[in-house]
Amino acid sequence: MSTEKKAVGGETPSMCMRCKKPTAHIIVSMVQDRIAKVQCKSCGGQHRYRDPEAPLKPPGKRQGKVSPEEVWGKAMNPVTPQKKIPYTFSGHFKVNDLIDHTTFGLGVVTHLLAGDKIQVLFKDGEKILIARR
Ligand SMILES: [Zn+2]
Incomplete structure (x- = not known):
């Protein structure tokens, strides 16, 4: 079991919007215990961290809203x-x-x-x- 904490400079999987898939990223900045900004190892682009496990929420869809x-x-x-x-x-x-x-x-x-x-x-x-x- 891994208990290592995420830290700036470390690696984390994240969704990359440019690669349009989850790729390995380097953690660029963190806010408290959460990853804020990452750099894609495939395309080099920096962007906000996106949890690859998080479900995509297409805008405009009223999913989750009460009927x-x-x-x-x-x-x-x-x-x-x-x-x-x-x-x-x-x-x-x-x-x-x-x-x-x-x-x-x-x-x-x-x-x-x-x-x-x-x-x-x-x-x-x-x-x-x-x-x-
Ligand atoms: Zn990328």
């Missing part, structure tokens, strides 16, 4: 039993009001928007509705 259903479920739960307000264009709504929409079902008002609009969280996501307040 609208979960958010909706959470929004429903803490609400003390209150009466559902049937949604109408001329309804008066405020944040946290429980809305009963004929198409979208039950929703919670999350924001009051400018221009007679409200943002409501339904089971399949947030929707902007018209409401004259």
